Amino acid sequence: xxxxxxxxxxxxxxxxxxxxxxxxxxxxxxxxxxxxxxxxxxxxxxxxxxxxxxxxxxxxxxxxxxxxxxxxxxxxxxxxxxxxxxxxxxxxxxxxxxxxxxxxxxxxxxxxxxxxxxxxxxxxxxxxxxxxxxxxxxxxxxxxxxxxxxxxxxxxxxxxxxxxxxxxxxxxxxxxxxxxxxxxxxxxxxxxxxxxxxxxxxxxxxxxxxxxxxxxxxxxxxxxxxxxxxxxxxxxxxxxxxxxxxxxxxxxxxxxxxxxxxxxxxxxxxxxxxxxxxxxxxxxxxxxxxxxxxxxxxxxxxxxxxxxxxxxxxxxxxxxxxxxxxxxxxxxxxxxxxxxxxxxxxxxxxxxxxxxxxxxxxxxxxxxxxxx
Amino acid sequence: xxxxxxxxxxxxxxxxxxxxxxxxxxxxxxxxxxxxxxxxxxxxxxxxxxxxxxxxxxxxxxxxxxxxxxxxxxxxxxxxxxxxxxxxxxxxxxxxxxxxxxxxxxxxxxxxxxxxxxxxxxxxxxxxxxxxxxxxxxxxxxxxxxxxxxxxxxxxxxxxxxxxxxxxxxxxxxxxxxxxxxxxxxxxxxxxxxxxxxxxxxxxxxxxxxxxxxxxxxxxxxxxxxxxxxxxxxxxxxxxxxxxxxxxxxxxxxxxxxxxxxxxxxxxxxxxxxxxxxxxxxxxxxxxxxxxxxxxxxxxxxxxxxxxxxxxxxxxxxxxxxxxxxxxxxxx
Numbered sequence: 001x002x003x004x005x006x007x008x009x010x011x012x013x014x015x016x017x018x019x020x021x022x023x024x025x026x027x028x029x030x031x032x033x034x035x036x037x038x039x040x041x042x043x044x045x046x047x048x049x050x051x052x053x054x055x056x057x058x059x060x061x062x063x064x065x066x067x068x069x070x071x072x073x074x075x076x077x078x079x080x081x082x083x084x085x086x087x088x089x090x091x092x093x094x095x096x097x098x099x100x101x102x103x104x105x106x107x108x109x110x111x112x113x114x115x116x117x118x119x120x121x122x123x124x125x126x127x128x129x130x131x132x133x134x135x136x137x138x139x140x141x142x143x144x145x146x147x148x149x150x151x152x153x154x155x156x157x158x159x160x161x162x163x164x165x166x167x168x169x170x171x172x173x174x175x176x177x178x179x180x181x182x183x184x185x186x187x188x189x190x191x192x193x194x195x196x197x198x199x200x201x202x203x204x205x206x207x208x209x210x211x212x213x214x215x216x217x218x219x220x221x222x223x224x225x226x227x228x229x230x231x232x233x234x235x236x237x238x239x240x241x242x243x244x245x246x247x248x249x250x251x252x253x254x255x256x257x258x259x260x261x262x263x264x265x266x267x268x269x270x271x272x273x274x275x276x277x278x279x280x281x282x283x284x285x286x287x288x289x290x291x292x293x294x295x296x297x298x299x300x301x302x303x304x305x306x307x308x309x310x311x312x313x314x315x316x317x318x319x320x321x322x323x324x325x326x327x328x329x330x331x332x333x334x335x336x337x338x339x340x341x342x343x344x345x346x347x348x349x350x351x352x353x354x355x356x357x358x359x360x361x362x363x364x365x366x367x368x369x370x371x372x
Numbered sequence: 373x374x375x376x377x378x379x380x381x382x383x384x385x386x387x388x389x390x391x392x393x394x395x396x397x398x399x400x401x402x403x404x405x406x407x408x409x410x411x412x413x414x415x416x417x418x419x420x421x422x423x424x425x426x427x428x429x430x431x432x433x434x435x436x437x438x439x440x441x442x443x444x445x446x447x448x449x450x451x452x453x454x455x456x457x458x459x460x461x462x463x464x465x466x467x468x469x470x471x472x473x474x475x476x477x478x479x480x481x482x483x484x485x486x487x488x489x490x491x492x493x494x495x496x497x498x499x500x501x502x503x504x505x506x507x508x509x510x511x512x513x514x515x516x517x518x519x520x521x522x523x524x525x526x527x528x529x530x531x532x533x534x535x536x537x538x539x540x541x542x543x544x545x546x547x548x549x550x551x552x553x554x555x556x557x558x559x560x561x562x563x564x565x566x567x568x569x570x571x572x573x574x575x576x577x578x579x580x581x582x583x584x585x586x587x588x589x590x591x592x593x594x595x596x597x598x599x600x601x602x603x604x605x606x607x608x609x610x611x612x613x614x615x616x617x618x619x620x621x622x623x624x625x626x627x628x629x630x631x632x633x634x635x636x637x638x639x640x641x642x643x644x645x646x647x648x649x650x651x652x653x654x655x656x657x658x659x660x661x662x663x664x665x666x667x668x669x670x671x672x673x674x675x676x677x678x679x680x681x682x683x684x685x686x687x688x689x690x691x692x693x694x695x696x697x698x699x700x701x702x703x704x
Contacts, residue, residue, distance in 0.1 A: 007619050007622070007623060009626065010626055016613075016684070016685050016686035017686075019686045020686050020687065051690070052690060053684065053688065054684055054687075054688020054689060054690055055688075057687070057688040057689075058686075058687065058688060099629075125553055125628070347693075347696045348696045358629065366693070367691065367693045368690040368691055368693075369679075369690060369691040371676075371681065371688075371689040371690060371691070
């Protein structure tokens with residue numbers, strides 16, 4: 001029964017006839033435009049959808065896609081990954097995190113390397129999986145290396161709520177939750193980046209609402225459309241952008257009305273506000289320090305904060321020689337301009353995070369190629 | 373005795389009792405019961421020889437268990453090289469405290485699968501390791517088969533050859549993922565774990581020209597096609613909409629951010645053969661329960677040597693890359 005519901009989420013939104021019809025409609029609409037629309041897909045999930053379904057191939061005469069900073073793995077500065085490795089190497093510690101994070105190389109190796117040397121590193125599907133791990137290992141400290149944008153923050157809040165309610169003493173948090181709008185704004189300050197429109201991820205706005213993108217319309221006059229990840233969703237979102245550009249408008253539009261509202265999920269926002277506060281500044285890999293762009297636990301939850309419980313150094317770690325990931329996630333360069341791409345930097349031997357992550361732009365270029 | 377103890381691996385009476393009570397009982401045949409240091413086998417003309425170790429978690433899964441898998445896996449490897457499985461060895465590494473009832477269940481599955489393949493377990497070994505030194509039980513099987521169809525070799529793939537997949541893909545990987553992680557979404561999802569010799573034998577007997585056969589185990593369909601494209605120096609083009617994927621498997625993939633192409637199969641194979649023989653092969657496959665979902669999914673040929681191309685059916689194309697690393701779920 002539940003599977004039927006899951007199927008309904010994507011069925012129809014990948015229908016070849018609809019995909020072709022939308023791309024034709026976009027091309028028709030854009031035929032009088034003098035030059036390509038430079039649209040930034042903020043989220044790595046959108047980058048992967050564009051490449052996987054070949055949306056770039058269908059409408060290449062209308063859009064130039066500029067890949068944004070929206071991959072939580074790619075933007076993680078190496079000193080934070082070093083923290084994760086150091087914590088994993090602590091005695092009696094189990095370090096848990098999400099997906100690709102364990103593969104990211106840093107100056108102290110990756111979490112995967114630490115695991116092969118004996119550290120107990122686990123990936124979880126949901127932070128709530130830590131409850132089981134903590135109960136099964138009462139003599140160990142289980143540290144959740146929390147990563148992700150507005151989408152994953154409520155899950156960390158939900159875990160902390162359970163930890164508090166159940167009086168669990170052996171779960172700590174290393175919080176690396178970041179926000180989407182601040183890096184978008186930082187990129188707009190970069191003179192080397194030229195963006196005509198933003199296509200913003202729907203899952204972020206399911207939580208935070210489409211309201212978080214208001215400044216891009218009111219302050220910067222950039223058309224911004226919140227869109228889903230299925231090909232038909234993305235194409236409809238792109239069509240909305242063409243309409244705005246053609247009529248010289250800059251509006252905030254919501255293509256993904258079936259789940260996104262202007263205000264977002266107020267309950268989730270309330271829980272986030274209860275546990276988290278803005279950091280004064282956070283170092284973004286490739287972009288640099290961005291004020292008020294990330295979250296940390298509030299002072300009153302300090303007992304759960306691994307950054308306060310353990311003595312973790314702040315160090316500046318250089319990027320590997322020749323790796324241009326920083327320029328790529330800032331929207332200045334594309335993967336094919338990187339001399340390491342596909343030669344020494346591959347998913348099996350990644351030099352930079354963008355090649356590792358299943359939301360990374362280099363990974364998308366390498367995996368799916370571009371066959372036109 | 374309800375549980376396996378360290379004494380069961382010591383070579384003395386407890387060891388003997390375990391072998392008699394479980395393994396000889398279920399695997400009984402004239403060669404095995406002689407209990408010699410090695411099995412004496414009648415000579416075969418041309419032989420295929422294969423080995424594999426099985427370490428799956430959970431040990432019992434929807435559609436099979438480690439015992440069934442350990443026979444299917446090695447017999448399928450022999451079958452894919454054109455051989456009829458004849459003799460197997462079976463070695464067990466068992467964790468102290470393992471329930472005898474479970475071991476017996478595993479042995480029963482093995483015996484059942486041996487019957488389907490017409491294969492005999494003729495020699496074996498049992499070791500018991502201390503608690504915490506193994507995850508329940510590990511099984512190694514090695515097998516000898518008699519080659520009854522010669523010349524299967526992916527290097528012989530030629531432009532215009534057709535690629536067929538025998539079953540809908542990803543069922544083993546998806547069901548193990550969902551069971552291991554407690555994703556209780558699907559009631560009808562089960563592993564495709566099965567012995568392929570009875571089905572493939574009908575192809576061997578059909579006078580068709582078969583170029584290459586491979587069971588799409590770890591790495592799934594994507595790994596087989598990429599290995600073939602590389603070894604034959606060809607390009608393989610796949611029509612995405614022809615690749616059979618069940619709703620249940622697709623659902624798990626959507627849920628975890630995976631692709632069915634990279635998920636493991638344990639009863640599904642890929643076949644390459646000349647176009648002129650493709651429809652007849654499909655007919656034969658469809659007439660067997662294990663091949664009911666067989667489909668022509670693409671053909672050999674294209675401009676990207678050593679690569680696999682997925683054709684979307686709406687005018688776009690992309691690479692289907694070789695899976696790499698651990699299969700990890702997406703973050704967002």
